[in-house]
Amino acid sequence: MLDLVIFYFFAALAVVSAVLVVTRRNVVHSAIFLATALLATAGIFLSLRAEFLFIVQIILYTGGILVLYVFVIMLVNLDVALHQVQFNRRWYVALLLTVLLGAQAFAAILVSRQSLYTLPPAPAQALEPNTELVAWGLFHTYVLPFEIASVLLLVAMIGGVVMAKKRI
Amino acid sequence: MVPIGHYLFLSLALFSIGIVGVVTRRNVIIILMSIELILNAVNINLVAFSRLVGSVEGQIFAIFIITDAAAEAAVGLGIIIAFFRNRETVLADEMDILKW
Numbered sequence: 001m002l003d004l005v006i007f008y009f010f011a012a013l014a015v016v017s018a019v020l021v022v023t024r025r026n027v028v029h030s031a032i033f034l035a036t037a038l039l040a041t042a043g044i045f046l047s048l049r050a051e052f053l054f055i056v057q058i059i060l061y062t063g064g065i066l067v068l069y070v071f072v073i074m075l076v077n078l079d080v081a082l083h084q085v086q087f088n089r090r091w092y093v094a095l096l097l098t099v100l101l102g103a104q105a106f107a108a109i110l111v112s113r114q115s116l117y118t119l120p121p122a123p124a125q126a127l128e129p130n131t132e133l134v135a136w137g138l139f140h141t142y143v144l145p146f147e148i149a150s151v152l153l154l155v156a157m158i159g160g161v162v163m164a165k166k167r168i
Numbered sequence: 169m170v171p172i173g174h175y176l177f178l179s180l181a182l183f184s185i186g187i188v189g190v191v192t193r194r195n196v197i198i199i200l201m202s203i204e205l206i207l208n209a210v211n212i213n214l215v216a217f218s219r220l221v222g223s224v225e226g227q228i229f230a231i232f233i234i235t236d237a238a239a240e241a242a243v244g245l246g247i248i249i250a251f252f253r254n255r256e257t258v259l260a261d262e263m264d265i266l267k268w
Contacts, residue, residue, distance in 0.1 A: 007170045011178045018182050018205050022189035027197050034201050037182075041208050044178075047170075048219040050227050053211075060234055065204065065241045072245040073197060076252045087192050088261055094191035102184035109180065113173035121169045122222020133224040134231070142228055149235045156239030163246025 006047050014040035025086055031069050038062050049124055052131045175216035182209035194259045196251075200244050207237045 017036040024030045042057040088094075127133060138146050182205055189202030211230040218226025252258060255265075 003170050007174060011174070014178065015181050015185070018185040021201055021205065022185055022193065022198070027195060030198055030201055034204065037205065038208065041212060044175075044212060045215055048215050050215050050218070050230075053215060053227050053230055056231060056234060057211075060238060061204075061208075065238055068241055068245055069197065069201065072248060075249060076197070076258055084194070084259065086194060088194050091192040095188060098184055098187050098191065101187070102180060105180050105184075106177070109173060109176045113171075113176060116172060117217075117220055121172075121220050124169075126222030127219065127224055127227075130224070130227075134227055137224050137228045138231070141225075145232060149232055152239050153235060156242045160242040160246040163243065164249045 003047065007044065010040045010043040010047070013037075014044070026082065027073050028070075031066060031073060034069070035062050035066050038066070049127050050130065052134045169219060172216060172220050175212060179209045179212045179216075182206075182212070194261055196248055196258050196260050196263070197245075199260060200241065200248075203240070204237060207233055 014037050017033040017040065020033040021030045021037060024033065038057065038061045042054050042062070045057055046054040186202045186205035186209065189205065190199050193199055193202070211233055214226040214230045214233070216226075218224060218230075248258065251263065255262070257263070
């Protein structure tokens, strides 16, 4: 019961702030609501017993990526963009198609959610020393993807520096 | 544990909102933010199934997705800065140098 209340609280917070991210005129407001949506997602991770991912979500998403966004919003002068039309001309076609796609996926989940996974959910102790299990998986089973991810981050770092340089 | 359908519906809602943001907004920064929302929705699915199955691998993949999101944000925002310096705009439908 408490699980359900916590889930609905964070889910409602995430969905409402996601809608506000998409609809706000001012980009700074969008960034703040994006922070709220990401923190609500972090709460859902915690209720799913993913403690390490909860911390990673807060430090990396809300602390790292969002600060990057705010920096770019400050670097890019948006006073002009504030008074322009915010949605493109064929937004209703796009909205209709997205609603169709969403309804399709909704129906698919509605039909198949009972037969999706028939075994009872695993006990919470299965993920118990969470950080230890994640570290074991990352540095043992998935060590090659881990190294590739580090190379990807290096490439992104150099790419970001080159892109933002004065003269390319 | 909350039934898995709840998490799937939440994830679908966030994903659809992100798609709407990507296809309807003109501001490139908000398009990138909507992409973050989409990646977040995927993460919710992965972690929910990881809890359901009792295996930590879904969480490991979620960590890889967060890494990708960080790389994408860094490069994408760098491109936005470079473009703004050249064309003085952040609107997606005015980025038409390759079109003639």
